[in-house]
Amino acid sequence: MSKVIGIDISKQTFDVSFRVNSKLLHEVFANNLKGFKKFIKHFDCSSFRIVMEASGPYYVSLATYLHEHGIKVSVVNPLIIKRFSQMKFYRAKTDKKDASIIREYGETEFASLSLWKPETTGIKSLKQMRTTLELLQKQLRQSKNQLSAFNSSGLVNKDAEKNLKKVIRTLEKAILNMEERMLVVCKTYYEESLDLLKSIPCIGDKTGMMLIAVTDNFTKFKHYKQLIAYIGFAPRIYQSGTSVRGKGHICKMGKSQTRKMLYMCSWTAKRYNKTCREMYERLKAKGKPERVIKVAIANKLIKQAFAVVTSKQKYKENYQPNICF
Known part of the structure; x- marks a missing residue:
């Protein structure tokens, strides 16, 4: 074994099994x-192989320390551990039991565990700035909605209106400054x-910065x-047998802001990106709903982005892959 x-x-301690x-x-x-x-x-x-959950920011310091000392670390999505626990019909929920479940999962799935490594300085900075930017944008929307x-x-009330407008101007300035700083870092x-x-x-x-x-920097996925x-x-x-024919949809397990940005890009891509425009016309002719088509275009943009960065070649509108027979 x-x-x-x-x-x-957790924030204060970590349990070891x-x-x-x-x-x-x-x-x-x-x-x-x-x-x-x-x-x-x-x-x-x-x-040993150390296995832990990606528990918010709490695991980063320990994982980094172990990595710096040449110890092999694997960081697992908490949802995977939760499903593994449910599959085993475990009912107890304590820190001691959770550590035991994580160890058991590591022993069971050892061959499929990937080694964790710390994020680079640039990526860490971009992620923190992006999270801050999203928070500022959320506060700006709330302030504008309240004023409206x-x-x-x-x-x-004049005082309330005056202060809200002041907050909105401050937030708009902070957002602009954060976007500029992110671009400099990128x-x-x-x-x-x-x-x-x-x-x-x-x-x-x-x-581009978000991707x-x-x-x-396109090293996380193969x-x-x-x-x-x-x-x-x-x-x-979603279907089963002959009676269950559920409506298909996307599996929204990722970051909503990332999906939203790419979905918005698909609105213009269907007009100005040749490959996406051809896809739009083809799917539209088949009677596909507009939302379904735009999700397909967003997927096409992801595929194009992955291709240009990993191949280190700029986008070519009339690119034809080399096919050998």
Whole structure:
């Protein structure tokens, strides 16, 4: 059996589950540098595979510390662990039990576990700035909606109106500044990839930066279909036997803001991107709904983006693949 240490991590502590001579053991360490040092001193971690969940930001420090000390780490999507627990019909939900489940999953699926590595400085900066940008945009929408609601009532308090307008101006300025700073970071670290992406009609700076951040500069996925599934544009068919014929739809398991941006790109791609325009006309002739066509175009844009960056060749409108017979 593969030697695996399962870790369930939280803000303050992390629970460790491991097996010694078929006996299951459990220990708890502090989620800080002192706890990390105590952990690797306590175990011969070089002979183990460490498996943990991607629990928000809490796992990053420990995973990075272990990686820097040459210890093999695998970080698993929490949903996978949840489904594995449900499959085993486990009912208990404690930190100790969660660590045991993660260890058991690691032992069962050891061959399929991929090694984790820290994100580069550029990607980490882009992701944090992008998250901040989304928060600012959300606050701006809320402020504008509130001001509009006050105006619709016909009775607007002058102080409330004045302060809301001030907040809106501040947020608009902060958003513009954040977008400019993101572009500087992206050009500093990933200028070549951004130029390649912008060669595709209807993909600009914002969408290009978003794709670079999501894909870790297109190193996170081996195939464009994996990226489509990660974003949440992969189709989901729901049918069983002869009686169940559910309506097909996309599997929205990715980040909604990413899907929204690519969906908006499809609106212009159906006019200005030759391949997407041909796809639009073909699917429209078959009677496909507009929304379905735009999702298909968004998938086509992802495929084009993946191709240009991984091949390091700019988009060619009349590109024909070399086919050997």
